[in-house]
Amino acid sequence: xxxxxxxxxxxxxxxxxxxxxxxxxxxxxxxxxxxxxxxxxxxxxxxxxxxxxxxxxxxxxxxxxxxxxxxxxxxxxxxxxxxxxxxxxxxxxxxxxxxxxxxxxxxxxxxxxxxxxxxxxxxxxxxxxxxxxxxxxxxxxxxxxxxxxxxxxxxxxxxxxxxxxxxxxxxxxxxxxxxxxxxxxxxxxxxxxxxxxxxxxxxxxxxxxxxxxxxxxxxxxxxxxxxxxxxxxxxxxxxxxxxxxxxxxxxxxxxxxxxxxxxxxxxxxxxxxxxxxxxxxxxxxxxxxxxxxxxxxxxxxxxxxxxxxxxxxxxxxxxxxxxxxxxx
Amino acid sequence: xxxxxxxxxxxxxxxxxxxxxxxxxxxxxxxxxxxxxxxxxxxxxxxxxxxxxxxxxxxxxxxxxxxxxxxxxxxxxxxxxxxxxxxxxxxxxxxxxxxxxxxxxxxxxxxxxxxxxxxxxxxxxxxxxxxxxxxxxxxxxxxxxxxxxxxxxxxxxxxxxxxxxxxxxxxxxxxxxxxxxxxxxxxxxxxxxxxxxxxxxxxxxxxxxxxxxxxxxxxxxxxxxxxxxxxxxxxxxxxxxxxxxxxxxxxxxxxxxxxxxxxxxxxxxxxxxxxxxxxxxxxxxxxxxxxxxxxxxxxxxxxxxxxxxx
Numbered sequence: 001x002x003x004x005x006x007x008x009x010x011x012x013x014x015x016x017x018x019x020x021x022x023x024x025x026x027x028x029x030x031x032x033x034x035x036x037x038x039x040x041x042x043x044x045x046x047x048x049x050x051x052x053x054x055x056x057x058x059x060x061x062x063x064x065x066x067x068x069x070x071x072x073x074x075x076x077x078x079x080x081x082x083x084x085x086x087x088x089x090x091x092x093x094x095x096x097x098x099x100x101x102x103x104x105x106x107x108x109x110x111x112x113x114x115x116x117x118x119x120x121x122x123x124x125x126x127x128x129x130x131x132x133x134x135x136x137x138x139x140x141x142x143x144x145x146x147x148x149x150x151x152x153x154x155x156x157x158x159x160x161x162x163x164x165x166x167x168x169x170x171x172x173x174x175x176x177x178x179x180x181x182x183x184x185x186x187x188x189x190x191x192x193x194x195x196x197x198x199x200x201x202x203x204x205x206x207x208x209x210x211x212x213x214x215x216x217x218x219x220x221x222x223x224x225x226x227x228x229x230x231x232x233x234x235x236x237x238x239x240x241x242x243x244x245x246x247x248x249x250x251x252x253x254x255x256x257x258x259x260x261x262x263x264x265x266x267x268x269x270x271x272x273x274x275x276x277x278x279x280x281x282x283x284x285x286x287x288x289x290x291x292x293x294x295x296x297x298x299x300x301x302x303x304x305x306x307x308x309x310x311x312x313x314x315x316x317x318x319x320x321x322x323x324x325x326x327x328x
Numbered sequence: 329x330x331x332x333x334x335x336x337x338x339x340x341x342x343x344x345x346x347x348x349x350x351x352x353x354x355x356x357x358x359x360x361x362x363x364x365x366x367x368x369x370x371x372x373x374x375x376x377x378x379x380x381x382x383x384x385x386x387x388x389x390x391x392x393x394x395x396x397x398x399x400x401x402x403x404x405x406x407x408x409x410x411x412x413x414x415x416x417x418x419x420x421x422x423x424x425x426x427x428x429x430x431x432x433x434x435x436x437x438x439x440x441x442x443x444x445x446x447x448x449x450x451x452x453x454x455x456x457x458x459x460x461x462x463x464x465x466x467x468x469x470x471x472x473x474x475x476x477x478x479x480x481x482x483x484x485x486x487x488x489x490x491x492x493x494x495x496x497x498x499x500x501x502x503x504x505x506x507x508x509x510x511x512x513x514x515x516x517x518x519x520x521x522x523x524x525x526x527x528x529x530x531x532x533x534x535x536x537x538x539x540x541x542x543x544x545x546x547x548x549x550x551x552x553x554x555x556x557x558x559x560x561x562x563x564x565x566x567x568x569x570x571x572x573x574x575x576x577x578x579x580x581x582x583x584x585x586x587x588x589x590x591x592x593x594x595x596x597x598x599x600x601x602x603x604x605x606x607x608x609x610x611x612x613x614x615x616x617x618x619x620x621x622x623x624x625x626x627x628x629x630x631x632x633x634x635x636x637x638x
Contacts, residue, residue: 043438043550045447076438076550169599177599193599194592197606201554203351206545207344207586211593214340215331225549228448232546235450251450 033070034272036060037090039083040101042200044075046225049199051246053101056264063269077102078200084108091116096275099123099268103171109135120280122271124264125172127284136281138267141288142172142223142244143179145260145296147326148289148315149242150183150191152257153219155308156240157189163212165205165222165230166195173223175328176244176260180221182327183315192217202229209233231256249299258298258312266293290320331594335467341590342583343471346479347544349575349582351376351537351553353482355560356567356574357489358533364493364569365526366506366629367415370426372534373557374433375407379535381437384548385444387451397454397478397539404535407433408528416523419633430557438550445548453546454478478540485533489571502526506627509634519634534560559613566617568624580616585609 036057040050054073061069072090077083083105090098091112100109100123110130113121117134124138153162162184166177181191192215194208205222206229212220213233221242222230228251234241235252243249243259267285274281287293296312298304318324331337355372362369379400387396407429414425457480459473493499501522504512509519534557541556542548559581567573588605591597597605 043442045442046549047448076442078551163593169603192593192595193602194589195599195602195606196589197603198554200549200551202545202547202549202552203348203541203554203556204585204589207348207589208593210344211340211590214336215593226552228450228547228549229545229552232450232453236453236546251448 033068034064034097034276035070035072035095036097036099036272037072037087037095038074038099038101039077039086039090039105040073040075041078041083041104042076042225044073046246047243047248047251048223048225048227048245050075050101050225052262053099053264055246056262056268057099059263059265060269060272063265064272080104080107084112087121088112088115091119091121094119096120097122097272118280120271120275122268122281122285124285127286129282129284133282134280136271136283136285138264138285138287140172140175140262140294141286142176142260142294143182143326143328144289144319145294146176146179146221146244147183147186147319148296148312149221149244149258149260150180150185150189151187151315152304152308152312153180153221153240153242154184154187154189155305155311156257157184157217157219159216159218160189161212161216161218162189162191163209163215163217163220164191164193165208165212165220165227166193167199167224167226168197169195176223178328179326180242189219196226198226199224200226202226202232205229206233209237209239213237213239247297249297249301253299253301255302256299257302257304258296261295261297262287263293263295266291289316329596332590332596337590337594339467339470341586343475344586344589345579345583346472346475346483347582348585349578350479350482350544351541351556352560352563352578352581353575354478354485354533354537354540355557356563356578357482357485357571358530358537359561359564360489360567360569360571360574361502361526361533362523362530363564363630364506364627365502365523366509366627366632366634367411367523367527368422368426368561368631369411369415369429369527369530370423370558370561371407371411371429371433372426372530372537372560373553373555374430374437375404375531375534376538376541376553376557377433377437377551378407378538379404380538380542380552381440381548382535383539384451384542385440387543388445388449391452393452393454393543396451396543397536400535400539400542401532402535404531404533404538405528406531407535408531409524411531412524412527415527415633416520419635422631422633434551441548441550448547448549450546451542454543476544478536478543481536482540483575486571486575493571498522498525503627505634506629509629509632513634513636523634559610562613562617565621565626566613568620569627573620577613577616581609581613584612 383400386399563577
């Protein structure tokens with residue numbers, strides 16, 4: 001049974017009150033349900049990073065059945081200390097799997113995992129399990145779908161100038177950007193990359209997009225939750241957009257061509273099975289095109305030329321069979 | 329580097345500088361009114377977030393960015409009055425209560441967004457307005473007189489604020505209350521009422537700043553202000569508590585940020601160095617703040633609650 005839990009810092013410290021809305025389940029789950037807790041840095045419906053993990057646990061719930069699983073989610077924990085407290089709380093409450101969905105959470109995870117050796121932890125995007133048997137790391141081969149989208153972008157661009165709006169050059173954001181650049185450049189396009197230095201700053205994302213458009217870009221992409229600002233510019237300026245992490249078509253169906261969607265459930269459902277069997281993990285997991293963890297979802301409302309779609313399908317097949325690589 | 333000096337790049341950079349200066353200018357001017365009357369409000373960021381959310385939600389519901397702006401102003405007004413209750417009536421420690429207002433705005437705006445709106449959606453931004461004749465001036469017309477209305481409003485508030493502070497009785501009262509509230513009180517000036525009004529103006533402008541951000545980008549995201557409210561407070565010190573100084577600070581910050589963004593878009597800053605350059609606006613603001621703030625003195629009664637006979 002799904003039991004969403006929101007811990008939001010609401011209120012006034014000192015003169016005002018700190019309000020945290022919470023509703024939780026009993027410590028042992030309901031009827032032996034498998035209990036998963038997710039702690040994510042941004043809103044659970046951000047159409048980007050955090051939504052991808054929420055969609056994944058929801059997919060696992062669909063697969064296992066609502067009575068067999070209990071899910072708790074704490075989102076908007078952009079302060080690492082808040083995330084640490086939330087994850088510790090879940091571990092203390094006896095959750096079977098506690099997921100820290102942010103590479104920044106690695107700073108406290110080893111200590112936490114050692115304090116709760118009987119609890120399974122997973123974190124990402126990362127590949128380091130710290131040598132602990134109860135820590136799994138998960139990451140995305142984000143460069144793969146990015147490379148495919150880069151090929152499409154180059155074919156769709158008439159100016160042959162493409163703009164990329166990134167947050168900080170780390171983790172899967174870095175992989176996505178590099179993969180997209182390589183794909184677009186393989187198609188003869190010139191790609192400019194602007195990292196804003198922030199994951200949430202929609203204003204800077206919008207201004208980076210404005211700068212790209214001013215410099216002639218007619219296709220753009222970007223990653224992290226702040227890209228909604230850039231998508232807004234793309235829609236206003238009628239510039240094509242490629243999304244990643246979650247399907248961003250609903251944001252601007254007039255300009256979004258396709259999105260690389262993360263399907264974390266592909267690896268997490270296997271991890272759940274292991275934990276149920278007594279193995280707490282301790283391995284590094286990856287979603288990619290081959291295992292179906294990465295999927296290119298197209299915007300049906302966008303009239304994608306057949307040759308572009310064919311080139312994308314060919315690239316996906318070639319990346320899966322190994323006859324093509326992203327150059328990374 | 330020659331790409332940076334093309335007409336297109338220059339116009340794009342300067343237009344972005346004005347856009348980026350807009351929220352800082354609005355919030356900074358609002359904060360300046362409060363500080364000139366002796367009240368420090370560290371909750372600007374929280375009010376911006378709430379103003380931004382209600383502007384976004386109202387625009388999403390009505391398809392009218394102007395109604396959205398009004399909603400942002402209304403929320404700012406309420407938060408300004410609340411701040412007055414906390415700082416003036418209850419005489420709370422201003423620094424701590426301001427942080428409380430910030431956290432309240434941060435949490436409530438996110439909670440309301442999650443519960444009322446859910447998945448991000450785009451809204452219609454305020455339209456760009458070409459000022460007749462002026463927009464035809466080469467280069468200057470393109471970047472300065474082809475902006476969204478909120479940008480014009482922000483910059484028009486600078487001469488208006490200069491006039492209010494220096495040429496009106498109300499402005500004289502603000503300065504008197506900020507420098508020597510006891511003397512002002514002895515002359516019949518209501519310290520409490522003056523501070524309530526300045527805090528309400530500050531709330532209005534902080535709400536407008538948040539609304540302006542939302543209504544230029546056409547979207548809302550949790551914590552979308554990303555520290556701009558705190559930078560606006562710093563700019564009041566940078567600007568020596570004067571409207572023109574606040575404007576210069578906002579322009580400096582906005583220009584450096586726009587320039588760095590343009591340099592990245594033109595591939596003149598390698599990706600490997602971009603994180604370093606992202607610190608430039610804040611770094612330059614801090615350095616300027618240190619250099620300038622030592623030459624000017626803050627309002628004498630700043631952060632000091634006033635009570636008769638106290």
